[in-house]
Amino acid sequence: MDKLYNMSVFTKVVEMGSFTAVANHLSTTVGNISRAVTVLEEGVNARLLQRSTRRLAVTDAGRRFYERCVAILGDVERAEAEAGDALIAPRGVLRVHAVPGLGRQLVARAAMAYRQIYPDVSVDLLLSQRMPNLLEEQLDVGIVIARSLPDSNYVTQKIGVSHCILAASPAYLEQHSAPRSPQDLARHSCVLLSTVDYAPDAWHLEGPEGAFTHCPTGAHLGVNDMDAMATALRDGAGLGLIAGFSAIEDLRKGTLVRVLPGYYTNARNVYALYPSRQFVDAKTKLFVDALKLHVGDQLASYAAELGIAWDEKA
The missing domain is CATH 3.40.190.10 (Periplasmic binding protein-like II)
Structure with missing residues (x-):
């Protein structure tokens, strides 16, 4: 039998003073109630209840064990209530x-x-x-x-x-004329992003003329973080693909300028x-x-x- 169940049966026997009353309360037999108490007594190697045909008496060991059982069962009930409540109340x-x-x-x-x-x-x-x-x-x-x-x-x-767009700093574009078509990207310095989902060796773009893939070549700066990308672009390192959520404030302030504004990456x-x-x-x-x-x-x-x-x- 389950030990917590047996402990619960024992506490009810102590409180109700009768195997029969507990059996009726739990819709089971007197034999099952008696066995539950016997299993506990065998487990602790002590007599918990003195039984006679007329009455039950709790032994000193049984009284101490009862108090422990009440505390343990109370902790279990509170733990179950807290766990169940966690499904309803966020904490x-x-x-x-x-x-x-x-x-x-x-x-x-x-x-x-x-x-x-x-x-x-x-x-x-x-x-x-x-x-x-x-x-x-x-x-x-x-x-x-x-x-x-x-x-x-x-x-x-x-x-x-999320999408990425092409951007560069005003200072960079003053020194290097902005590309007019995706093919013009080949003559620009590129800042490459390498993350779990962004391969640095190919920029896959969607735009007014359909899909276009640019494969950056030559010397470049590589980063693996969008914030580092924004910093590099603001400092004039070249053109780069940057997520809209990372670029939006710089675009609003003019510290970055969108390049080829009709083009952006496939949706992530x-x-x-x-x-x-x-x-x-x-x-x-x-x-x-x-x-x-x-x-x-x-x-x-x-x-x-x-x-x-x-x-x-x-």
Whole structure:
């Protein structure tokens, strides 16, 4: 028999003073109640109850054991209540992994907005380019940008779409005339981005004349982070593909200028990943909802501002 069940039976026997009363209460037999107590006594190697045909008496060992059982069973009930409540009320620590550029620009803001509504949740935001292992790293949510995701047991939700555009600094364009067509990219210095989903050796662009692929050659500067890309471009290192969410403020201020404004990369989906579809904590569900609002909607707004159209179902 289950030890916690046996402990629960024993506490009820002490409280109700009768095997028969407990058997009726639990819709079982007197024999089952007696066996549950006997198993406990054998386990602790002590007599817990003195039995006679007329009455039950709790021994000194039984009284001490009863008090321990009440405390343990109370802890179990509270643990179950807290775990069940976690599916309804967000609380505790939420560990989130995100790619750096998106994490700094949008996910951090989403986390702050989320905490304003749910102050009982602490959010730990971890940033890196790699694909996280949610289970091994005890992460609740991972946020990645990808054309498609590898097969896994993770639950995935698409929360938005990201594109890269071509940009350069005004100073660079003063020294090097801006390209008029994609073919003109061949004569420019390039800043290359290399991440999990962006290969530096080929720029795949969509534009007014259809798809175009530019393969940068010669000496170049390479980075693996969108913020580093923005810094390099502002400092006049050349032309580069930069995500709209990383470029938008510089474009508004004029510290970057869009090059070939009709062209942009194919859509990259922004996904939220979490380990399981069953018993998902409220803190996780509500954070994914916050990502859709504060990340997905903001990405759509940036795309509209940049004149980028795409199929949201893609």
